[in-house]
Amino acid sequence: MSLIDTARTWVYTASVKGRFQRYHRWSGALLQAFFFVTPWVSVGGHPAVQIDIPGRRLYALGSVFTPTDTLLLAIMGLFSAFALFLFTAVYGRLWCGYACPQTVFLEEWVRPIEKFFEGERGVRMARDKGPLTVDKAWRKAGKWGSYLVLSAIVALTFVSWFSGARDLWSGSGTFLGYSMTAAFTALMFWNFAWFREQFCNFLCPYARFQGVLSDEKSLVVTYDETRGEPRKGSGACIDCGKCVAVCPQGIDIRTGFQLECIACARCVDACQIVMDKRGEPNLIGYGTLSGKRDVFRPRTLVYASLLTGLAIAFITVLVTRHSVDGFVVRAPGTTYTTDENGWIRNTYLLRLTNHDNHTEHWDVTVSGLPETTEVLAPAITLEGAQTVTVPVVVRVPPGHLSAQSVPLSVVVHSHDDELSLSATFMSEGG
Ligand code: SF4
Numbered sequence: 275m276s277l278i279d280t281a282r283t284w285v286y287t288a289s290v291k292g293r294f295q296r297y298h299r300w301s302g303a304l305l306q307a308f309f310f311v312t313p314w315v316s317v318g319g320h321p322a323v324q325i326d327i328p329g330r331r332l333y334a335l336g337s338v339f340t341p342t343d344t345l346l347l348a349i350m351g352l353f354s355a356f357a358l359f360l361f362t363a364v365y366g367r368l369w370c371g372y373a374c375p376q377t378v379f380l381e382e383w384v385r386p387i388e389k390f391f392e393g394e395r396g397v398r399m400a401r402d403k404g405p406l407t408v409d410k411a412w413r414k415a416g417k418w419g420s421y422l423v424l425s426a427i428v429a430l431t432f433v434s435w436f437s438g439a440r441d442l443w444s445g446s447g448t449f450l451g452y453s454m455t456a457a458f459t460a461l462m463f464w465n466f467a468w469f470r471e472q473f474c475n476f477l478c479p480y481a482r483f484q485g486v487l488s489d490e491k492s493l494v495v496t497y498d499e500t501r502g503e504p505r506k507g508s509g510a511c512i513d514c515g516k517c518v519a520v521c522p523q524g525i526d527i528r529t530g531f532q533l534e535c536i537a538c539a540r541c542v543d544a545c546q547i548v549m550d551k552r553g554e555p556n557l558i559g560y561g562t563l564s565g566k567r568d569v570f571r572p573r574t575l576v577y578a579s580l581l582t583g584l585a586i587a588f589i590t591v592l593v594t595r596h597s598v599d600g601f602v603v604r605a606p607g608t609t610y611t612t613d614e615n616g617w618i619r620n621t622y623l624l625r626l627t628n629h630d631n632h633t634e635h636w637d638v639t640v641s642g643l644p645e646t647t648e649v650l651a652p653a654i655t656l657e658g659a660q661t662v663t664v665p666v667v668v669r670v671p672p673g674h675l676s677a678q679s680v681p682l683s684v685v686v687h688s689h690d691d692e693l694s695l696s697a698t699f700m701s702e703g704g
């Protein structure tokens with residue numbers, strides 16, 4: 275099916291109330307608070323969380339990660355992936371149903387806005403079948419206008435995670451920032467106004483991997499066929515269709531588990547209302563395809579072991595890393611020069627990045643060369659998250675070097691840390 279398939283059957287989702295919808299409200303409120311508020315929070319004068327792509331930095335709760343933290347970033351990425359694998363193996367698609375931004379925005383904003391302007395499911399279906407009238411036009415315009423405002427707010431917030439909220443929202447952001455905001459606004463609007471559940475069915479990579487990430491003991495939404503069938507007969511299902519009407523994916527859970535199901539439990543709440551009136555237990559609920567709930571199984575134990583190992587590795591690397599990182603290179607176009615008094619001079623560029631959020635002072639020395647070696651380098655003051663590049667001149671008196679290339683270490687010291695960086699000293703040799 276094409277992504278812009280005009281033959282798509284539009285899903286008219288009915289609203290529903292119930293226990294699991296209350297859980298949706300809470301998870302949605304918490305996640306939106308996190309999403310909208312985080313870009314405005316600062317720690318030590320820097321964003322609490324920001325993915326600064328042009329600056330190649332990740333700010334995270336007072337720490338700054340740069341490309342030199344590749345190992346830490348790789349461990350974080352692997353940890354996130356295996357955490358998702360473990361969660362999916364145990365809880366199936368609960369992420370999709372309760373925490374995915376797509377679900378949260380559709381549930382908390384898009385469908386309520388649609389209901390506000392166009393009414394409940396039956397009213398919407400009837401109006402859409404009818405001719406274009408002034409009433410229909412203003413309702414559609416109101417809905418789409420609201421979606422546009424919502425899309426712009428979501429896009430601005432999303433881009434704020436990368437470029438910082440204050441500049442972007444005050445109008446002093448970059449051209450790139452506003453271009454990305456405009457592009458995301460258009461994408462969001464298209465998604466909210468039309469694409470909706472097709473994102474889960476055709477685009478989401480997580481949904482595509484469900485088959486391998488979950489098994490017959492993972493949590494899914496199931497229909498009790500034994501008790502429910504035959505419908506409208508001796509079975510308990512009265513075929514009211516409410517579970518189908520409320521489904522945002524447009525599926526009928528009574529035909530069996532389907533990959534499109536996002537485990538949102540709207541059908542569970544719908545059937546609960548019906549069965550409560552009849553004084554019978556719900557026909558739909560969370561369960562497993564095997565009928566057994568077994569959290570401790572080989573794949574979950576493997577994931578848990580890997581996560582434990584990754585957590586230990588992350589903590590070890592984090593606590594043993596220096597508060598600065600950097601590298602030293604020879605000044606471009608230079609090897610060595612000989613001063614008037616015969617001393618051999620090598621010039622380097624030292625680049626340092628502060629990983630912390632507090633200001634620190636650093637001195638530069640070298641080791642591996644004769645004691646009479648002179649080092650000309652400025653004292654370095656690095657503010658939180660700052661990167662500086664300084665020249666370092668190393669001079670060795672004549673007659674003290676036995677080889678043309680001598681390895682040395684450029685050592686930077688603070689009051690409680692020391693970082694050693696490798697370089698070579700070039701000369702005409704002994
Ligand atoms: S079948 Fe039920 S749980 Fe699955 S998507 Fe539809 S309403 Fe949500």
Ligand code: SF4
Pocket residue numbers: 502510511512513514515516517518528544545548557558
């Ligand atoms: S809501 Fe319950 S009773 Fe009604 S059709 Fe669905 S499963 Fe049957």
